[in-house]
Amino acid sequence: MNTASFHANADLRLPRYQLIRDDLVRRIANGEWTPEQALPTEADLCEAYVVSIGTLRKAIELLVAEGVVTRTQGKGTFVRRPRFDSSLFRFFRFKSAEGQAVQPIGRVLKREIVKPNKAIRDALQMEPTEKSIHLSRVRLIDSKxxxxxEIWLARPRFDALATLPLDDFGNLMYPLYERACRQIVASATETLTVEQANQEDAATLHVDVGSPVIMVNRVALDFAGTPIEWRTTRGAATGFQYQVEIR
Amino acid sequence: MNTASFHANADLRLPRYQLIRDDLVRRIANGEWTPEQALPTEADLCEAYVVSIGTLRKAIELLVAEGVVTRTQGKGTFVRRPRFDSSLFRFFRFKSAEGQAVQPIGRVLKREIVKPNKAIRDALQMEPTEKSIHLSRVRLIDSKxxxxxEIWLARPRFDALATLPLDDFGNLMYPLYERACRQIVASATETLTVEQANQEDAATLHVDVGSPVIMVNRVALDFAGTPIEWRTTRGAATGFQYQVEIR
DNA sequence: AAGTGGTCTAGACCACTTG
DNA sequence: AAGTGGTCTAGACCACTTT
Known part of the structure; x- marks a missing residue:
């Protein structure tokens, strides 16, 4: 095998399909292919990695299973952009006044440039002296x-957002990150907990103080696995529902 | 191909690995192999289905991905029994007084033979006149x-539990179902919602009335996909935490 | 028509488990 | 030593998309 194809740190005792998979994620993380460009064809990759098509396919099937790429017969293999639009619907059942399922509108209310607390600094792997951009945002349905x-971003990567007028932030954050800062969110980890509404929750969300509130903490990562956004979302538990399959 | 291998309803336009996968789940549902017995070897299955090893492996890899079977090199392929022990830990972080993670002890307090309400009857696919076994159970840590x-079971399948002394139910329900009624839980769907503690919650769980409570509704299915148990679990939201990965 | 991924073959050799 | 799954090959033909 042509070992020169692989990264220096690769453990050559691993199966070849595993080495190829790891090499492909490394190259995707390096931005070698954007979500719009197709990866090389199976034939080309077979030649480049000096393996047979079966082995190569196994590597790519791993990436498909992980949600890193999608394949379409006749078109090619593409880096996948995760669909966060539907993310909220996993947890909250939002309906408009007419009972239609709706995507809440996002609006940034406040921005400050501050040093984050330790928990957020650790999550974003920031130096103790580094500053972050902190955004306060609400999401509305029928204007309610x-x-x-609350969103925290490591300053250096998102410098463009430190000065952009709040009115230009638009409805969705992740397309903005991509447009204004060339930062693509590739995956995320969310942790759910339940709290009781404080004064601020009660005022903003129009619920009683002490009523249950869902808190979703999200750490969003780029393709290289580097954390780029820390976000906490709070909503009334009334609209909360989550379903899991167990095997 | 030897079409005689497949069930009459099989759609022969589907890929062979898909047909084989479907046939294997059908046979597993029929109880052809228990979780202790190995499935036939790859070589035998290749011969039986008249396909090459690559095609057969693809079928079995689907089952592995779905969590229906597990494979062990040198040993064989086995029907998988889902591990529900850890299920609670997906939602609740239970710790003993010493801070150790613990499995709560289960104790059945009450049993009655009743007609279930419509929601439960529908979930368990029961006839309007059929009766069910209703169990009330608590789970304890450090005796708290x-x-x-609350558990509902369709009477006919679980008749043995209608007369079994409550003290003989033991700690875990699913091993009991298997032992006493030969019913194996193969999968389940759980739905989480948040409520506020009522009087009974407050008394049993030692929380304040109105404080947040997690409700987990579970429908458990056998290998054939038939619902066999309806269960609702309520616990203080204080100990609740759930984590999801998004791609 | 050319190029892509999707399905499938008929083997080989290796690593692990059990008698 | 025999039997199991795990890895890998070097192709073939098919279905779909694009030119």
Missing amino acids: PVLRE | PVLRE
């Missing part, structure tokens, strides 16, 4: 607030 | 109740 969001 | 459970 349904979610409160 | 942490979870309240």
Whole structure:
């Protein structure tokens, strides 16, 4: 095998399909292919990695299973952009006044440039002296607030957002990150807990103080696995529902 | 191909690995292999289905991905029994007084033979006149109740439990179902919602009335996909935490 | 028509488990 | 030593998309 194809740190005792998979994620993380460009064809990759098609396919099937790429017959293999639009619907059942399922509208209320607390600094792997951009955001349905969001971003990567007028932030954050800062969110980890509404929750979300509130903490990562956004979302537990399959 | 291998309803336009996968789940549902017995070897299955090893492996890899079977090199392929022990830990972080993670002890408090309400009857696919076994159960850590459970079982399948002394139910339900009624839980769907503690919750779980409570509704299925148990579990939201990965 | 991924073959050799 | 799954080959033909 042509070992020169692989990264220096690769453990050559691993199966070849595993080495190829690891090499492909490394190259995707390096931005070698964007979500719009197709990866090389199976034939080309077979030649480059000096393996047979079966081995190569096994590597790519791993990436498909992980959600890193999608394949379409006749078109090619593409880096996948995760669909966060539907993310909220995993947890909250939002309906408009007419009972239609709706995507809440996002609006940034406040921005400050601050040093984050230790928990956020650790999560974003920031130096103790580094500053972050902190955004306060609400999400509305029929002009009524349904979610409160606090967002922290490591300053250097998102410098463009430190000066952009708040009115230009638009409805969705992740397309903005991509447009204004060339930062693509590739995956995320969310942790759910339940709290009781404090004064601020009660005022913003129009619920009683002490009533249950869902808190979703999210750490969003780029393709290299580097954390780029820390976000906490709070919403009334009334609209909360989550379903899991167990095997 | 030897079409005689497949069930009459099989759609022969599907890929062979898909047909083989479907046939294997059908046979597993029929109880052809228990979780202790190995399935036939790859070589035997290749011969039986008249396909090459690559095609057969693809079928079995689907089952592995779905969690229906597990494979062990040198040993064989086995029907998988889902591990529900850890299920609670997906939602609740239970710790003993010493801070150790613990499995709560289960105790059945009450049993009645009743006609279930419509929601439960529908979930268990029961006839309007059929009766069910209703169990009330608590789960304890350090002798303190942490979870309240209400369980409904369709009478015919679980007749043995209608007369079994409550003291003989033991700690875990699913091993009991298997032992006493030969019913194996193969999968389940759980739905989480948040409520506020009522009087009974408050008394049993030692929380304040109105404080947040997690409710987990579970429908458990056998290998054939038939619902066999309906269960609702309630616990204080204080100990609740759930984590999800998004791609 | 050319190029892509999707399905499938008929083997080989290796690593692990059990008698 | 025999039997199991795990890895890998070097192709073939098919179905779909694009030119």
